[in-house]
Amino acid sequence: MKLKPKVYILEQEFPIDRKMAWQLLADNNRMNDAISLFPVAFGQAKTETSGVFYREAAAKVMGLVPMKWQEFPFEWQEQEYYAVERRYLSGPLLYYKLKVELSDAATGGMQTKVRLTAEFAPRNVLAYPAIQTTGLPAVKKIMLYMENAHLDAQSSKLAKPAVPKVNHAELERLSNDLRAYPVAEEFIAQLKAHLTESSDQDAAQLVPSQLAKRWEMDSEQVLRGLLYATKTGLSDMSWHVICPNCRVSKDDHRSLSDLEQQFHCDLCGVLYDVNFDQSVELQFAVHPNVRQAYAEVYCVGGPVITPHIKAQRILHPGDHAEFLLADQASMRLRVLQKNDQVPVEQKGSFRYTEAGWIEEAREASNISVINDSEKDIVVALENADWSKDTVTAAKVTAMQEFRDLFSSEVLAPGQKIAIGQVTILFTDLKGSTALYEEAGDANAYGRVRGHFDFLTEHIKQNSGSVVKTIGDAVMAVFSKPSDGVRAALAIQQKLDAFNEQTNDTLLLRLGLFSGPAIAVNSNDRLDYFGRTVNLAARVQGQGDAGEVILSQELLEQPDVAALVDTQGLLVEPFIAELKGVTGEQALVRLRMQEMVHKEVV
Numbered sequence: 001m002k003l004k005p006k007v008y009i010l011e012q013e014f015p016i017d018r019k020m021a022w023q024l025l026a027d028n029n030r031m032n033d034a035i036s037l038f039p040v041a042f043g044q045a046k047t048e049t050s051g052v053f054y055r056e057a058a059a060k061v062m063g064l065v066p067m068k069w070q071e072f073p074f075e076w077q078e079q080e081y082y083a084v085e086r087r088y089l090s091g092p093l094l095y096y097k098l099k100v101e102l103s104d105a106a107t108g109g110m111q112t113k114v115r116l117t118a119e120f121a122p123r124n125v126l127a128y129p130a131i132q133t134t135g136l137p138a139v140k141k142i143m144l145y146m147e148n149a150h151l152d153a154q155s156s157k158l159a160k161p162a163v164p165k166v167n168h169a170e171l172e173r174l175s176n177d178l179r180a181y182p183v184a185e186e187f188i189a190q191l192k193a194h195l196t197e198s199s200d201q202d203a204a205q206l207v208p209s210q211l212a213k214r215w216e217m218d219s220e221q222v223l224r225g226l227l228y229a230t231k232t233g234l235s236d237m238s239w240h241v242i243c244p245n246c247r248v249s250k251d252d253h254r255s256l257s258d259l260e261q262q263f264h265c266d267l268c269g270v271l272y273d274v275n276f277d278q279s280v281e282l283q284f285a286v287h288p289n290v291r292q293a294y295a296e297v298y299c300v301g302g303p304v305i306t307p308h309i310k311a312q313r314i315l316h317p318g319d320h321a322e323f324l325l326a327d328q329a330s331m332r333l334r335v336l337q338k339n340d341q342v343p344v345e346q347k348g349s350f351r352y353t354e355a356g357w358i359e360e361a362r363e364a365s366n367i368s369v370i371n372d373s374e375k376d377i378v379v380a381l382e383n384a385d386w387s388k389d390t391v392t393a394a395k396v397t398a399m400q401e402f403r404d405l406f407s408s409e410v411l412a413p414g415q416k417i418a419i420g421q422v423t424i425l426f427t428d429l430k431g432s433t434a435l436y437e438e439a440g441d442a443n444a445y446g447r448v449r450g451h452f453d454f455l456t457e458h459i460k461q462n463s464g465s466v467v468k469t470i471g472d473a474v475m476a477v478f479s480k481p482s483d484g485v486r487a488a489l490a491i492q493q494k495l496d497a498f499n500e501q502t503n504d505t506l507l508l509r510l511g512l513f514s515g516p517a518i519a520v521n522s523n524d525r526l527d528y529f530g531r532t533v534n535l536a537a538r539v540q541g542q543g544d545a546g547e548v549i550l551s552q553e554l555l556e557q558p559d560v561a562a563l564v565d566t567q568g569l570l571v572e573p574f575i576a577e578l579k580g581v582t583g584e585q586a587l588v589r590l591r592m593q594e595m596v597h598k599e600v601v
Helices: 018-025 028-034 127-150 168-178 185-197 208-215 219-232 400-405 432-439 441-461 481-502 531-540 558-565
Strands: 006-014 041-046 054-061 065-071 075-077 081-088 093-104 112-122 235-242 249-253 262-265 270-273 280-286 309-315 320-323 331-335 341-344 348-353 356-360 367-371 377-383 416-429 464-470 473-478 508-521 526-529 547-551 569-577 584-592
Touching: 006 127, 018 028, 018 093, 018 112, 018 127, 028 127, 093 127, 112 127, 168 185, 168 219, 185 208, 185 219, 208 219, 219 235, 219 280, 219 400, 249 262, 309 320, 309 367, 320 377, 341 348, 341 356, 367 377, 400 441, 400 464, 416 441, 416 481, 416 526, 416 531, 441 464, 441 473, 441 481, 464 481, 464 526, 473 481, 473 531, 481 508, 481 547, 481 558, 481 584, 508 531, 526 531, 531 547, 531 584
Parallel strands: 348 367, 508 547
Antiparallel strands: 006 112, 041 054, 054 065, 065 081, 075 081, 075 309, 081 093, 093 112, 235 249, 235 280, 262 270, 309 377, 320 367, 331 341, 331 377, 348 356, 416 473, 416 508, 464 473, 508 526, 547 584, 569 584
């Protein structure tokens, strides 16, 4: 006899907006930890015949009773709802479904109504008491979790998390060591409090952008602080290989030298080449000598884990679904595992077939999708742009602080990692040959070394790093083109003051170029090679003393154009033929106007 499922519906209003309610409820790892659910071990994605993929999961209820199930992909529309289904392989339940819905409260104002629908399907009659004693209370705790997050702590009905075990003596010792570095006292105080008082999830995942927002500090300042904290032993760091599509960590390594050339994503069904600016991310955690903290896994497919996905639906053959178009640029529809993609610029109707996507010429109120294939599919509406808050390997390895603190962090010999976008700066000390002739080797070398320090200071201040010196020239790298141009302008603008301070008459010419490159290990140092590097060197050769030369394409980038517009510069476009480069190159000459010395901000 088939037993009737038990369905429970809970509704409650909370004095918060839907954005905040969504952030709390859709962060399943944090929520499940707060309501004391059991951690889960997930396997790789699997598919049976034409069905949708799932992950096999295992856990021990109350730390004792083993359970296994198939967890299917979450479905959601951001700030509207999410739903998930578990099909149990053993035990008293056949399946469990949960749907969380958000809506504006009828009372108006900043009120959100939360509706929970939980469905438990029993395998046998023994399931009913288990549902009453374990299943339903867990669902009710979700509402208590919401109260705990927004009401005064005195009124919380949830048990407070256990006080973390912190090695306070080690924390104090290492905090004092951190003061030897150029780190603000405010950062040290905030970090100490966070490592002492935060949950295990937060202590084991130190995200610079999130901490900066919470502490009301600059995210770059927090990132630099965490690099220094890692050097002292307060925090630890690891390199995570991130799928460029689903943006979930697929592997992690203690060192850059452990990276492999390729990796496979089971969700996308694609073998990817490792790329420094799209698939390698630096992550921080509290050092285990200070505090033992682990980010337990309760969920691997929830909305907050993939925040770039604004909506996701499971579509069986013939199914139709409506997606709300997010007010963002660079949106696309993507079929998970198939990895078939189509850009979405406005409301419209799309049909997915065995051959891929077809955009239909008919009006639609939102994004309308029909599965016209013979298999179940999972469709995601996502933002294709990479998050600016991600600490990519391309970004951090271009920082002077990283190179100074972790000089041993290099790729394995022979390893080559692509970078989709990098900005290379070359400098040249004009008249250096005459300088050595006139001043002598020792004196000239001292002056050249002094100018290296001057260059390094301004490169470092603008989030770049010196890759190497070549004679009296410097090669530097920047993750953002505007940082490179800002550094170059600052160098030319501050050179007169440097010469006055050192009683010198040095003249510099600078050149920049942006584009793809290859990161390699060169003499145990992270170095860059490729056409972009060659062009940067050739572009620099087109300049004269006091000038900055860059490509027209680089100048047209919005951040660079805005920067140049504020500096009162003479901008002179010109065409040049560069040695060893096919075709003419459109370049731009930037010069300081006489008697104009503006600070680069």
